Amino acid sequence: MSKENKDLSDEILVGRIKKGDRDALEEIVKRYSQKIYNLALHVTRDAAAAEEIMQEVFLTILSKIHALTHDAYFSTWLYRVAMNAAYGYLRKERKYTEQTVSEDLENETAAEYDWSSLSDDILVSEESKDILRTSIDSLPDTMRMVVILKDVEGFKNEEISQALDLSVPAVKSRLHRGRLILRRALGDYFRRYSYSGAEE
Amino acid sequence: MNCMLCSKLFQEYLDNTLSEELIHELNLHMEHCSRCRVFFRTYSLTVTLSRKVEQPCCPSEETMERLTALLCDKLCSLHGKRP
Ligand SMILES: [Zn+2]
Numbered sequence: 001m002s003k004e005n006k007d008l009s010d011e012i013l014v015g016r017i018k019k020g021d022r023d024a025l026e027e028i029v030k031r032y033s034q035k036i037y038n039l040a041l042h043v044t045r046d047a048a049a050a051e052e053i054m055q056e057v058f059l060t061i062l063s064k065i066h067a068l069t070h071d072a073y074f075s076t077w078l079y080r081v082a083m084n085a086a087y088g089y090l091r092k093e094r095k096y097t098e099q100t101v102s103e104d105l106e107n108e109t110a111a112e113y114d115w116s117s118l119s120d121d122i123l124v125s126e127e128s129k130d131i132l133r134t135s136i137d138s139l140p141d142t143m144r145m146v147v148i149l150k151d152v153e154g155f156k157n158e159e160i161s162q163a164l165d166l167s168v169p170a171v172k173s174r175l176h177r178g179r180l181i182l183r184r185a186l187g188d189y190f191r192r193y194s195y196s197g198a199e200e
Numbered sequence: 201m202n203c204m205l206c207s208k209l210f211q212e213y214l215d216n217t218l219s220e221e222l223i224h225e226l227n228l229h230m231e232h233c234s235r236c237r238v239f240f241r242t243y244s245l246t247v248t249l250s251r252k253v254e255q256p257c258c259p260s261e262e263t264m265e266r267l268t269a270l271l272c273d274k275l276c277s278l279h280g281k282r283p
Pocket residue numbers: 202203204206229233235236237
């Protein structure tokens with residue numbers, strides 16, 4: 001692949017793909033495949049499914065690229081298709097759960113344990129990441145999807161709202177509740193960790 | 201500002217969508233309320249930690265080659281060329 005393509009904007013590459021330019025297509029795939037794959041893997045936790053979703057996303061993109069009117073918005077569109085495909089996979093493959101979490105998450109009166117002052121190597125240990133990962137995994141599907149897209153992948157509320165066909169307030173409320181559940185799980189873990197003594 | 205409202209604003213605060221005025225009020229409240237202070241710290245840290253959850257992962261080289269070949273074929277067929 002020429003060095004030239006690497007330096008071109010998405011907009012120019014997309015324009016070239018529309019004319020059938022193979023090198024431009026390869027560059028776009030190179031540029032985004034990892035991100036799409038990661039996103040799909042986060043959502044599905046299944047490497048084979050992530051590959052399948054990545055393939056589906058690029059095929060969809062390619063078959064509809066002629067209809068994209070603003071080439072500069074390519075990545076926004078690509079991510080929307082990707083989020084949508086991952087969400088679709090969840091709905092199809094898993095027993096889709098949209099149970100409500102009826103906990104009094106916001107009305108905790110007990111004194112909070114301030115685990116934010118723990119040292120970084122405790123906060124970002126492999127074990128704490130495991131706890132967080134497991135807790136994210138066990139969130140209800142839509143909430144989990146929103147938390148992954150926003151907090152793990154860094155998308156904006158509006159982008160998530162469009163991709164999942166939810167209102168922005170619905171995205172925000174799921175996100176907030178999801179964060180509260182994760183915060184509690186981490187708090188429980190760090191409290192146990194501190195009280196059990198570091199030398200254990 | 202009370203504790204209930206305070207905790208509802210954390211999300212907006214992290215999204216940077218609060219007015220200067222509300223940020224000021226929020227900070228003022230948290231100066232005096234240790235419960236909200238701790239709540240806020242652990243809430244933001246939860247968000248920060250979530251960002252670090254990503255795992256080492258890559259589609260295999262073989263997958264990428266297959267995908268690229270598949271897409272190029274499709275591109276050619278869309279444009280009526282032979283691959
Ligand atoms: Zn308070």
